[in-house]
Amino acid sequence: MRLKENIDDFKIKVLGESSFIFSQGETKLITDPWFGESIYGGAWTQFPPPSISISDLTNITHIFISHVHSDHCCFQSIKKILTYSPNAKFIFLNREEGRCFLKKKLLIKLGESIQDKFLIQDPYKQESNGTFRTWCIPPEDDSPINKLVDSSLLIESKDGLILFSNDNIAHSKHAKFINSLNTKSLLALIPFSGGSGYPSSYLNLSHEEKLNIAKAIRNNYEDQAISFLNQSNFEYFMPVAGNHIIVGKSMDWHKTTSFLLNPYKTLSYSSKKVLSSKGIYFEPGNVIDINETFFDKDNIEDLSIDFEFRKSHFIESFSSRIALDIKHKNFTTPSTKFIEDYFNSIGEKLTTLLQNKNDKNSYPEYDQIFIVNSGSKIILINFDGFEIIDFTGNDFFRYIDDSDIKYWLSIRIEPIILQEISKRVFHINEADGSGLFDFKRNGDYYPELYISFFDSF
Structure with a gap:
């Protein structure tokens, strides 16, 4: 999947932790826009920081948004895309229960006329979007909250299937559906962690209890991701979503959120348990090149230590930047x-x-x-x-x-x-x-x- 001179070649560029550009021919699809702007009243930022230029946002044909949360649907970022690609269409899941927080928020923030740009896909139904075939994948885990919010996008490119699963836990039902397509499964971009206010914001838990609960949540995500990979036929996988930094909080507090702490450590651990799929990781600004994974068994420990150092320095540098934007x-x-x-x-x-x-x-x-x-x-x-x-x-x-x-x-x-x-x-x-x-x-x-x-x- 190297970048070649042929304009019809398929390319994936990493902009941020959940924001990717998938391009092939004249189709340029961007996922979950959040380019590092301050969100949630200034409480969240990203590490590694996003890498993006005006050229990345020109000629965007489709915007896939997995769910309403601002780390996947940042309206400052969306408005930047529409400035340079005003004809871009929005792809999102048709939620059968009828409640779609995302649709409501898009209409509130961008106006009623924006619905002319909506391409709302039914669950598991094949659609053609430019040069891609796509399927919107609903949540299949037991969480009723996730079922109201999350979704994934399966893309068929010239090089094979790519699953962009962001916060939507990869499930055995997803694997069964993807396997049924009898198409080469190239890359699974799936979550190995997930965070919320629990346990970090609960005052009746000790710090040690919060750390243990957060670790258990991360372990559960990892186990589910590994199980999915062993049930599917993806050649490669990469951890996505979860590299959030809580601005103005200490590293110790950050560890109680159950967010992804270090993707290289995650890959080192999971690669020992995944039977056939090979783990890769590319940071913002990189074009994903399967032939250059940026690590192997000899240097992944060094990359993990370096990532930890860079992240700690980032938190220290930004810890006093923001209290709450709204103040x-x-x-x-x-x-x-x-x-x-x-x-x-x-x-x-x-x-x-x-x-x-x-x-x-x-x-x-x-x-x-x-x-x-x-x-x-x-x-x-x-x-x-x-x-x-x-x-x-x-x-x-x-x-x-x-x-x-x-x-x-x-x-x-x-x-x-x-x-x-x-x-x-x-x-x-x-x-x-x-x-x-x-x-x-x-x-x-x-x-x-x-x-x-x-x-x-």
Whole structure:
């Protein structure tokens, strides 16, 4: 897959951790645009830093967006693409359950006319996009949250099939479908990690507990990726997604997020367990050349150590750069009335969602299901209804802990963050994954309750 003089040759260029350009003939498809702009209120950046030029963004014909999160769908990046390639079309998955956060956000951010550029693909259905055949691949894991959000793109090029799987866990059902196509499977770009606000933002976990949970999450992702590769016929694989840096936080905090810590270490470990597929890794600015993998068994340890050094230096250099972008703008602090009005709307939505659950008896008995604090207000929500009370203290979690309330999930959201969520600057689970608010949870993890909470915002 070397770059040759023939313009019809297939080429993959790495722009950033999940952003690639696939080009063949006159077709130039870019994935998950995020070119290093500050996202999530300044909480996230990337390492290795993206490498991109104007020439990369000219003549883009298609933009594939896997899901709504800003590390895969950054609107500053999208607007840059449309500046130089105004005719580019958007490819994304048709979500059969009817809820598409991505479509809604594209329309809000880019205007109603942008839907003329939508190429919405049904799951597993073959489509022709320029010189490529493509298939949108839905999530098949057991996470109800992932099923609402993630997706992958399978591309058939002249050199074979490439799976771009970003945050969508590669699954045995994906392998079975890809194998059924009876086409050469060239390269799997798949996740070996995944991060969110859990466990990093949970105040009732010790640092050691967070490290152990984050390690277990990474190990689970690795095991699933290895299992997929051993069930499919891909000649090569490369870890993608997950190289996030939490700006303004220490390296120790970063390790509790379950993000990918070092791709070379991941390759060193997984290559011993993958039966036939060969691991490769190319950093931003590189054109992927299968014939030059940039490492072998003799130098991968050196590359791993060097990557760790560069990343630590990057974090140190940027650690004091940003607190929250939104605090640097001319924002007025949201009023108490705004918080109370917003809590009322949230309370009504959440109460309806909770009351419609058929399995309420399957949960332990709690006085409150959700307790949310913002500024001087607290909302208490259970299966029967909600109540908003005044809060004059400084330590919300101490107040809750000292009370007689038996609760499942308590959350503290800064008023300015709440305001940005209400304005759809970012979605609530984007703020969750950015460490922009804090949690305490009693008892087990109930994903269906989290979905109710996120849906209400």
